[in-house]
Amino acid sequence: MHIHEEAKERHTLSVVVDNEPGILARIAGLFTARGYNIESLTVADVTEDESISRITIVTSGVPATIEQIIAQLDRLVPVHKVLDLTALGPHVERELALVKVAGVGDHRIEALRLADVYRARVVDATTGSFVFEVTGGSDKIDTFVTLMREVGLVEVARTGVVAIARGREAV
Template identity: 65%
Template sequence: MSPLKIKKGANSHSAYNLRPNFSDVQETHTLAVIVDNEAGVLARVIGLFAGRGYNIESLTVAEIDHSGKLSRITVVTTGTPQAIEQIKAQLGRIVPVHRVNDLTVDGPSVERELALFKVEGTGEKRVEALRLADIFRANVVDSTLESFVFELTGPTDKIDAFADLMRPLGLAELARTGVAALSRGA
């Protein structure tokens, strides 16, 4: 394997074989980008996505090492396999980027998102919301007689599912952090 993790040799002896290699299949990948925490670094990363027409589905960023001044940007993106490879290579050449990990291909990983749901309602709907929150193990972090704020942590699809359930029960506002992710194991 080359440093690019491109399969070598294989079957692409001709440009006519490009189709299978450059497939139109859209994949979703979670990338962890470790960067110097300096002014404008986030602008460089999202400017790259905007400038080259790549998708951003979710983006989280925070400092992870204060003394080393490093931040971790977790970005969930979709594209063809070729586009994903380009995104990683393009991210890798931004000067303050230390490394780019593709958590989707590098092995198993855990992904979590935190979300806050404001659900407004009274009577049976209010009871039902609380019951579902219990099933999903969401915490109540604020409560009035007409509303709850639930806090829920989990993978994106769990948050989506809970949001779908809350919608008919009076979901008034929703705030999500976007995905944070780490590879499993040592």
């Protein structure tokens, strides 16, 4: 007899919260206490008076786990709204990375050529290194970083995913 195991799915969650001290720690603690992994987490205030923040969390799990995470987040007092952008359908996800590459000669030329292909901007340059800024989906960033390893990658800093639903309405 075959036991069928459900496949883990990657989900992007948007959590709208009161911008108050400790809320991020409480949300991270909820994930930690239950052994859920956070693959990416970003947070910023989204209102003019800085009273509301949007936390974007990328996590993976079987559907029942994702539902449980959403229900538990929804129960936290300063949480206004939890949306599973993945389940809602079309949404836009972007990430920004700063990628430092050191090299001379052909490696330097190749780094610039690849940066052009990936629409990465040079935001700092010395005679022996570049810092590129690249934005896009996480797959694009991953691929760019992998290619830069071959021409002198030194270090990478990434923002994590930010996401928003498509369409005319705020959700």
